[in-house]
Amino acid sequence: MSIALLYERSENDENGIKLTAQELGIDLTYIPFRKIAFAISKNGFSAKTKGKDYTSVIEGTKAVLNRAQSKNRRLQASYIMEMLGKKTLNSSEIEFLCYSKLRTLLLLHKEGIPIPKTVFVPCDAVDAMKGGREIHNEKDIADLFQQEIPLEQGIVIKADAGTHGKMIMLSKTRDQLEANILETKPSIINPVGIVAQELIQKWFYDLRIIVYQEKGKQPVCYHTAMARAGFKDFRTNTFLGNLVFHAKLPKAIQDLAVKCGQILGKGNHAWIFALDAMFDVGENKNVDEAELKLELDKAGQAFLSVQKMKQDELRLTDFAAWNARLEHAFQVYKSTSAYEKINSIIEESVERNMGAIVFHEANSCPEFWENTRLATGLNVAVPLLKGAQSLIDS
Ligand SMILES: Nc1ncnc2c1ncn2[C@@H]1O[C@H](COP(=O)(O)OP(=O)(O)O)[C@@H](O)[C@H]1O
Ligand SMILES: [Mg+2]
Numbered sequence: 001m002s003i004a005l006l007y008e009r010s011e012n013d014e015n016g017i018k019l020t021a022q023e024l025g026i027d028l029t030y031i032p033f034r035k036i037a038f039a040i041s042k043n044g045f046s047a048k049t050k051g052k053d054y055t056s057v058i059e060g061t062k063a064v065l066n067r068a069q070s071k072n073r074r075l076q077a078s079y080i081m082e083m084l085g086k087k088t089l090n091s092s093e094i095e096f097l098c099y100s101k102l103r104t105l106l107l108l109h110k111e112g113i114p115i116p117k118t119v120f121v122p123c124d125a126v127d128a129m130k131g132g133r134e135i136h137n138e139k140d141i142a143d144l145f146q147q148e149i150p151l152e153q154g155i156v157i158k159a160d161a162g163t164h165g166k167m168i169m170l171s172k173t174r175d176q177l178e179a180n181i182l183e184t185k186p187s188i189i190n191p192v193g194i195v196a197q198e199l200i201q202k203w204f205y206d207l208r209i210i211v212y213q214e215k216g217k218q219p220v221c222y223h224t225a226m227a228r229a230g231f232k233d234f235r236t237n238t239f240l241g242n243l244v245f246h247a248k249l250p251k252a253i254q255d256l257a258v259k260c261g262q263i264l265g266k267g268n269h270a271w272i273f274a275l276d277a278m279f280d281v282g283e284n285k286n287v288d289e290a291e292l293k294l295e296l297d298k299a300g301q302a303f304l305s306v307q308k309m310k311q312d313e314l315r316l317t318d319f320a321a322w323n324a325r326l327e328h329a330f331q332v333y334k335s336t337s338a339y340e341k342i343n344s345i346i347e348e349s350v351e352r353n354m355g356a357i358v359f360h361e362a363n364s365c366p367e368f369w370e371n372t373r374l375a376t377g378l379n380v381a382v383p384l385l386k387g388a389q390s391l392i393d394s
Contacts, residue, residue, distance in 0.1 A: 002027050002028070002029050002060060002061060002062065003021075003026065003027070003028055003029070003061070003062070003063050003064070003065060003385070003388045003389065003392065004028070004029045004030065004031045004057065004058070004061040004063070004064050004065070004086075005017055005018070005021075005028050005029070005030050005031070005065050005067060006030075006031040006032075006033050006064050006065065006066050006067060006068060006077055006081070007030070007031075007032070007033060007067040007068060007069075008032075008033055008034045008068050008069055008070070008073060009034070009069075012315065012319075012369045012370055013067065013367055013368060013369045013381075014067055015315075015319045015369075016323070016368075016369035016373070016379070016381050017065065017067070017381040017384060017385065019319065019320060019323070019381075020379060020381035020382060020385060021381075021385055024382070024385060026385050026389060029057050029060070029061060030057075031047075031054060031057065031058060031061070031064070032049060032054070033068045033073060033077050034073075035049055035050070036048065036049045036054065037049075038080060045058075045084065058084060058086075061081075061086055062086065062087060062391070062392045063086060063087040063088070063089065063388040063389070063391045063392050064077075064078075064081045064086045064087070064088050064089070064388075065089055065384055065385070065388050066078050066081070066088055066089065066090065066095075066365065067365060068365070069365070071095070071098075071099050071161055071163070071189075072099075072161075072188060074095055074364070074365055075092060075095045075096060075099055078090065078091060078092035078094075078095050079092040087270075087388070087391035087392065089270055089271070089272065089384065089387050089388045089391065090265075090268070090271055090272065090273075090364045090365070091268050091271075093267065093268065094264065094265060094268060094271055094364055095364055097264055097362070097364075098264070098273070098362050098363065098364035099161055100160050100161055101118075101158060101160050101161075101162075101195060101360070101361055102118065102120050102160050102195050104264065104361065104362045105118050105360070107263060107264065108260060108263060108264070108359055108362075111259070111263045113256070113259065113260055113263065113359055114357060114358045114359065115358050115359055115360060116156075116197045116198050116200050116278075116358050116360055117148070117149060117197065117198040118195065118196070118197050119144070119145055119148045119149065119195070119196045119197070120193055120194070120195050120196075121141050121144050121145070121193055121194050121196075122192060122193040123137050123140070123141060123193060123194070124137065124184075124185075124186050124192065124193065124194070125137055125138050125141065125181050125182050125183075125184055125185065125194065126138075126182070126185070138178045138181040138182050139178065141181050141194055142174065142177045142178050142181055145177065145181075145196045146174075146177070148196075149196065149197075149198045151171070151172065151173070151174065151177065152172075153198055153199055154170055154171070154172050154198070154199025155170075155171045155172075155177055155196050155197070155198070155199065156168060156169070156170055156171075156196065156197040156198070156199050157169045157171065157177075157180045157181065157183075157184060157194060157195070157196050157197075158195050158196075158197065159184065159187070159189040159190035159195075160189075160190050160191065160192075160193075160195050161188070161189045161190060161191060162189040162190065163189075163363075164237055164239040164240075165233075165235040165237035165239060165240050166189060167183065167184065167189060167190065168235050169183060170199060170234055181194060197360070199234070200278050200279075200280050200358060200360075201280055201281060201282045202278040202279055202280065202281055203279070203281040203285060203349065204229050204230060204231050204292065204296070205227045205228060205229035205236065205245075205247075205346050205349075206227070206228060206236045206276065206277065206278040206279075207225040207226070207227055207228075207247060207249075207276070207277045207278070207350075208225055208226040208227075208228065208274050208275070208276060208366070208372060209221065209222070209225045209249065209253070209257045209274070209275045209276075209277055210222040210225075210272070210273070210274055210275075210366070210368075210372065210376075210378055210380060210383075211257050211258055211260065211261035211272070211273050211275060212261070212270075212271065212272035212273070212383040212387060213261065213262075213265060213269075213270055213271050213272075213387070214270050214383070214386050214387050214389075214390035215269035215270045215387075215390035215391055215393075216269075216390060217390070219258050219261050219262055219265075220258070220383075221249070221253075221254040221255070221257040221258045221261070222376065222378045223248060223249055223254065224246050224247065224248050224249065224376045224377065224378070225246070225247050225249050225277075225376065226244055226245070226246060226247075226371060226372045226375045226376050227244065227245045227246065227247040227343075227346045227375075228242045228243070228244055229242060229243050229244070229245055229296070229342065229346065230242040230243050230296060230300075231293065231296065238371050243296065243299055243300060243303055243342075244371045244374075244375045245339065245342055245343050245346055245375060246343060246375045246376050246377070247343065247346045247347050247350055248347055249350070250350065250351060250354055252354055253277075253350070253354060253357060256357070256359075257275055257277075257359075260273070260275055260359055260362065261273055261275075264362050269390070269391060270387040270388070270390050270391050271387070272364075272366075272380070272383055272384060272387055273362045273363065273364060273366075274362075274363040274366030274368075274372070274380075275359055275361070275362050275363075276359070276360050276361040276362075276363065277357055277358065277359045277360065278357070278358055278360060279349070279350065279353040279354075279356045279357050279358075280353070280356040280358065281349060281353050281356065282356075284349075284352055284353055284356075285349070286345060286348050286349050286352060287345050292342075292345065295338045295341050295342050295345075296338075296342065298336070298337075298338035299333075299336065299338040299339050299342055302332070302333045302336045302338060302339065303333055305329050305332065305333070306326070306329045306330050306333050306374075308329075309322075309325055309326045309329040310326065310370055312325070326370070326374070327374065330374040330375075334375075366380065368380035368381070369381075
């Protein structure tokens, strides 16, 4: 009985999980989750690609590490595997929660975790009627949002099931607000209605905090978070080209993050989350911004060689060799004085603004190989694999 790694495409994270499994001596099997037919009939269950029958692989699987990237596919994957009697990391219950930012926030808020003020209007921006007629609702929706969040403060509209900063839009004027509401057509990343949030005055960084639990053990918050930083865009997603740093977490924040994990993972023996959190820093800034921007520019220059190595095609032919070079490039970046300065500015800011933290998202299948691991020192593949193993062992 083994652990199966389920994925759509084998990318760096999946190759990293394979490499880590080898190092830990854990046997992994693989379940593709794209061009494969899952069939149920009176003859039972089968799973076949055009070239290979995976039915017996799945039969021999006890726990599934679900790495399907699209949220919808991941949710289906967990559910299918659970129906076939497999343990899943994360479970479909967790995937259902994390699929929707609103569902995540409702639960965290209910349990007393600080979140940004969030408003949901179930109505879509435009209703299509018979005969091609359209009813426009953006003005009413804008009024409803403004009733809850002052526009001067900034209103963030976000696709409820989006990722990578997609469809996260900031409005500071009425025209922008209506235009942004119109952008949110019902889609796979925003199934229904519109979610808005107060703009948190978060300065130049936010945090990605890893929490996890193995069956039979205490939940853990990794002591160091990844900080994503830059002034380029109010969205700090690394996908949008921001820089990454590490930030040691004060004990109080680690405790709060563990609580978030326990709330979201309730009823599950093993779980893992990457929590996104920001601080309402406002004017409580610990250094002059002009000076900070100079350091960020310098760090940005140093980060170029990391970015170049990330693109290097060696990763496709010799993943382990590419990884060694990437690690080296990152170490060089990390040892620059600009990196060290910004790291301490962030850690000091976190310390000063601890009481102003808000949690805004829980990611159930975080990317980690290229940024989180190198910045923080935590190879997330280890808790992933050990979490899956813990579901089998007992
Ligand atoms: N309410 C907000 N106030 C300020 N910045 C925000 C707010 N919501 C999101 N952001 C920024 O946009 C980024 C992406 O938003 P997030 O809710 O994490 O969605 P995604 O799933 O796209 O990562 C956040 O990491 C943060 O930097
Ligand atoms: Mg996020």
